[in-house]
Amino acid sequence: MRHLSTRSTRRRVVGAVATAVLCSTGLAVPAAAGESAGPARDSTPAARAAAPEAVTAGPKTDDGLALTPPMGFNNWNSTHCRAEFNEAMVKGIADLFIEKGLKASGYQYVNLDDCWALQERDANGKLVPDPERFPNGIKAVADYVHAKGLKLGIYTSAGTKTCNSAGFPGALGHEYSDAQQFADWGVDYLKYDNCNNQGVDAKQRYNTMRDALRATGRSIVYSICEWGENKPWEWAGDMGHLWRTTGDISDNWGSMLSILKQNLPLAPHAGPGRWNDPDMLEVGNGGMTDTEYRTHFSMWSIMAAPLLIGSDLRKVPESTFDILDNREVIAVDQDPLGKQGTVLTSENGRWVVVKEMRDGSRAIALFNETNTAQRISTTATAAGLPGASAYTLRDLWKHRSYNTAGAISATVPAHGTVLLRVTADRKWSAYPPAVELRADGGTLVEAGKRTVLTSKVTDLGRTPAQQVSVRLTGPAGWKVQATSRTTAPSLPTGKSLTTSWAITAPAGTPTGDHEFTLTTTYHSPRGDRAESVVPLASRVVVRPPAGTSQLSDLPWLSAVNGYGPVERDTSNGEDQAGDGNPITIGGQVFAKGIGAHAPSDIEYYTAGACDSVTAQVGVDDEKGDNGTVVFEIWADGKKVASTGTLTNAMPAQPISADVTGAQVVHLIVTDAGDGVSYDHADWADAKLTC
Structure with a gap:
């Protein structure tokens, strides 16, 4: 079974000599020398006394915990095991929960991840907090957090060691003793990881800790961090309050998107007290744009996912708080009905996800996975609302x-x-009509050449939009001119104002995205002024040269990768730019090519002037006997070539596609439907003929 992360230093543990897998924690190392292949057991008299007879297993009772998805903070995504993870940081986060109003918005757990303990237990088999990181101990930190009306969480693993390379003590065989320590310290939340598990059955491992937590008599939220390896959504509801459904998240679009797609189908398994957990939030860590972070937060909320902040709030920009403290979005996540949103449509990367709310309304996410602006639409009745003459749209x-x-x-x-909330009620008449503002064309621009863009303002409301006007503004120096009318006295329901625009980029304009703003203003029948604004981007492009070129030598329009950046003439490597190796497939080394990681999408402008794309493709040897991927070539939104599933055991396979007349070509790698672990994919000797 493949691991859920991609780092070459991480491995799945099935026995004493295997290495450890990461679950939002540190790098893996071999199990300790001499470690028994079976689970270690508490051997001290104190430890034996602390382990009562096992609590009888059975369906989880309603313990009143996690009736809505837990909200709070976990340090791992921002600090890993670095020295900055310490008592001062934890207290600082608690302070900011109060200062920034996050507690009032529902955030309550301040959770410690791996590296809080010393590497050895004491003479009585007890865990020992690291005195350098936590000089006053864990109980003092818990007391500080509790004094602010917040709760403290802690971390350990269902194995002999935790997931960090330093090998901190895990809880396998020490469950009752460790659980009692946590309770005595005042811990309110336990994240229970999956490393160095010695091959012990997952249900057995997680059941034992559940029983140990119950035996303490303290209310402790139980987070099962099993990475989705054994489909915990099918069985963990009788053990824990939330369970990881995926591998570790990373602070990039490809990782977040992959995890989102894995978690969306699991909606039937979520509900009050039992939540699918697609891992912690990356909002504020800097690897994505604010637009992408808003998508991250919106989609986690509509999926009723736990909202655990993963950024160091002492260092983030104010825009991070604007996202994390959006109480209207939080209300979607925290709705007491406890339904996870379900996918209504997902055609060509245009997603509609709908969540039923307790008050009968629907939260609706219009999510655009693609690299260009897209029109996404549905209807109130398709979202499950009853038929009505009109609706309120928020x-x-x-x-x-x-x-x-x-x-x-x-x-x-x-x-x-x-992200919208739509209600069938009689209040709709108090609001102006909704309008749809869209634009077609003008996406790809060659400097010095006139390009046409068409805008359309459409009244979606029950009432007419009056005194309608539209304007388009672009970068300084660009020529933007309307070539048809820009106003309309009134737009009844369903009617549109269509305007043509001529845009020209000055000669010498650099390639890349250049921002435009399309704005419409209008009035309701009651005279209320309304405005709708859509940000647009025109991409300045250069026609590819005639003849045959290596794609690694040409500029791409965009490149989305599952882990780390797309690399030119090397493999994907790890997380950082330039850390790849010579492209090697089945022992064959290639001097030229592109190193990617599923899911990946590399987009090229071909200007209708190119004929073919060819390459030798496969899983790079740097990941050993792991990885399954599919290579695809798309031309103007149509798939024109595919390899089928390829594995690391296969030599390089040829792929070619006729792209005659296409404006844009995409090189796409998928995970073959089994997750992205080890999916390092090479487009070796990739060529474009024009």
Whole structure:
């Protein structure tokens, strides 16, 4: 079975001589020399006395814990095992929960991850907090957190060691003793990892700790961090309050997107007191844009996922708090009905996800996974609302309300999400009509050449939009001119104002994205002024040269990768740019090519002037006997070539595609449907002929 992470230093543990897997923790190392292949047991008299007879297993009773998804903080994503993870940091986060209003918004758990303990237990078999990191001990930290009306969480592993390379003591065989220590310290939340588990059955390992926690008599939320290896959503509801459904998240779009797609289908298994956990939030760590972080937060909320902040709040920009403290979005996550959102449609990367709310409304996410702005639409009835003459539509990021006759539609920026709450009630008449503002064309621009963009303002409301006007603004120096009307006195329901625009980038404009803003203003019948704004991007491109070129030598329009950046003429390597190795497939080394990691999408501008793409493809040898991927070539939104599933055991395979007349070509790698572990994928000797 493949590991859920991609780092070459991480391995799955099945026995005493195996190495450890990471679960949002540190690097792996071999199990300690001389360690028994079976689970170690408490051997001291004190430890034996602390282990009562096992609590009879059975369906989890309603213990009143985690009736909505837990909200709080965990240090791992921002600090790992670095020295900055210490008592001062934990107290500082607790202080900021109060200062920034996060506690009032529902965040309550301040959780410690790996590296809080010394590497050896004491003479009585007890865990010992690291005196350098926590000079006053864990109980003093818990007391500090509790004094602020917050709760403290802690971490250990269902194995002989935790997941960090230093090999801190795990709880396998020490469950009752460790659980009692946690309770005595005042711990309120336990994250229980999966490393160095000695091959002990997962249900047995996690059942034992459940029984040990119950035996303490203290209310402790139990987070099962089993990475989804044994489908915990099918059995863990009788053990814990939440369970990891995926491998570790990383602070990049590809990782977040992959995890999102794995967690979405598991909606039937979630509910009050039992939650699918797609891992902690990366918001604020700097690897994604604010648009992508808003998508991250929106989609975790509509999936009723735990909201555990993974950034060091002492260092993040104010925009991070604007995202994390959006109470209207938090209310979607924390809705007492406890339903996880379900996928209504997902065609071509345009997703509609709907969550039923306790008050009968629906939260609706219009999510754009693609690299360009997209129109995404649905209707109130398709989302499950009863038929009505009109509905109230609330935009949860703009904090504005509108009325709609039933149509729900928006132009969603690349990697963006529009999050709405739609209600069938009689209040709709108090709000202006919703309008859809969209643009077609003008996406790809060659400097010095005139390009046409068409905008359309459509009234979605039950009431007419009056005194409608539209304007398009672009970068300094660009020529932007309307070539048709830009105003309309009134737009009844379903009617549109369509405007053509001519845009020209000055000669010499650098390649890349250049921002535009499309804005419409209008009035409701009651005279209320409303405005809708859509950010757009025109991408300045250069035509590819005639003849045959190595794709690694050409500029790409965009490159999305599962882990780390896409690499030119080397393999993917690890997380950092330039850390790849010579491209090697089945022992054959290639001097030229592209190193990717599933899921990956590399986009090239071909200007309708190219004929073919060819490559030798496969899983790079740097991951050993692991990895399964599918290579695809797409031309103008149509798949024109595919390899089928390839494994590391296969030599390089040829792939070619006819791309005649295409404006844009995509090189895509998927995970073959089994997760992204070890999926280092090479486009060796990849060529474009024009």
